[in-house]
Amino acid sequence: MKRILVVSYSQTGQLTRILDNLLAPLEAAGDVAVVREALQPQPAYPFPWTALAFTDVFPESVQQWPCRLAPPTFDPAADFDAVILAYTVWYLSPSLPVTAFLQSPEAARVMRGRPVITLIGCRNMWLLAQEKVKAAIVQNGGRPAGNIVRMDRAANLSGVVSIAYWMLTGRKERFLGIFPRPGVSEADIAATARFGRPLQAALASGDWSGLQPRLNRLGAAPVVPAYILFELRIAKIFQVWARFIRRKGGPGDPARNGRLRLFRAYLLTAVFLLAPVATVATAVLQRLKKEKLLKMVTHFAENRTGPLEG
Ligand SMILES: Cc1cc2nc3c(=O)[nH]c(=O)nc-3n(C[C@H](O)[C@H](O)[C@H](O)COP(=O)(O)O)c2cc1C
Incomplete structure (x- = not known):
């Protein structure tokens, strides 16, 4: 039996649904024990956001000043074969609860010597957030072993309007009936399951070296040069x-x-x-x-x- 720890923070539940789809093939296989830890910032961030709260998290997100978290419920001394870290991006940085986790003694303990797979749910800009996260994983003694990104498909400008509408009203629907529906599409959320199989294979063999190329053949980390x-x-x-x-x-x-x-x-x-x-x-x-x-x-x-x- 393989054991994985899955740490995540999702405010609206979108990333949780993406994660559920990624884990479904592993959980169905029956030979992987999944321990889940949903990070709980204290106090919780409001949703929908007020304009003030939305920008109040900006300086600390960018400079990576951690927020307070409820004590984790998993045992950091337990034996895991891999860690999955599912996070969203706030201002080109990992969200504050994830920043706080990455700086915690529990993260240092549980990541040391282990492969860490990242799953990102964001609008469209994840590159520099992932640089920060990889650096923190390495700092904790972990090995970034694979990265999967799910994002909105809307064009940059209309996507900004859509996501602002969603974040500030709490309604995940088309603004004025004209703008694209905000967030990761239902089809893309469901299709995240396809990345579960290469993960399962790496877990079974213990060989993580070929995971990213295999994930990329399935479209895991598309990079737009601009x-x-x-x-x-x-x-x-x-x-x-x-x-x-x-x-x-x-x-x-x-x-x-x-x-x-x-x-x-x-x-x-x-x-x-x-x-x-x-x-x-x-x-x-x-x-x-x-x-x-x-x-x-x-x-x-x-x-x-x-x-x-x-
Ligand atoms: C304060 C804030 C800042 C954000 N900044 C970015 C960003 O820089 N890049 C990006 O692609 N998405 C950004 N997003 C979108 C999130 O990454 C994410 O897609 C959205 O919040 C839904 O995630 P959830 O699963 O936590 O609900 C931001 C969201 C919030 C709330």
Whole structure:
């Protein structure tokens, strides 16, 4: 009997459903014991979000200041053959509950010497969040052994409107009947089951070396080159904003509300006015940096650790 620990945080339950589909073939096989740990931030993050709460998590997400978590229920000293970490992306970083878990003594204990498979559910930008997560796994003594990404299929701009509508109203439906339905499609959620089989094979053989290529043949980690440039640029600006806001106080401190409002105004401007300009600039850069970009695509798609060269 193989044993896996599955740690996750999903606010609306979308990622939980994706995870359920990934685990279904393993659970059906009957020879894998699955121990599940759903992280519980204290207090829970509100859903739907208020505009203030949505931006109040920004500085700490970007700078990876952990939130408080309820004590985990799994035994970190138990023997596991692998760990699955299912997370969502907040501001190009792992969500705060996952950041908190990655920095916990339980994560260090349970990841040490073990393969860690990541499952990401996000809108469309996961590359730099995964860099942070891989670094934390390595720091904990674990081995990033495979990565599976499920995301929205909407175009970038209409997707922003859709997800904002979902996050701020709690309604996972088409805004005004015009915008695409937010979130990962039902078909993509269900089709996550196809990644269960390569996982099962790696678990059975104990050979994790070929897992990522096998997952990629099934479309596990598609990398859009333009998004590499997008994310690298946005991440730099995010760091500046995060420092600027945190100088006024920590999470929930009313002293920083003014700066959070400014950041919201920046986000709106960036998304609707600067993004089209950035798209053109990115297309030009993409031509100039073709070789560097290709190297980076390989780095992300193959779930490599170490510095991002390019
Ligand atoms: C505060 C916040 C910030 C987010 N930032 C990103 C992001 O940078 N990139 C991205 O692809 N998705 C982003 N998302 C979408 C989430 O990754 C995720 O798809 C969505 O919150 C649903 O996840 P759930 O399973 O926790 O409900 C963000 C969501 C929230 C709430």
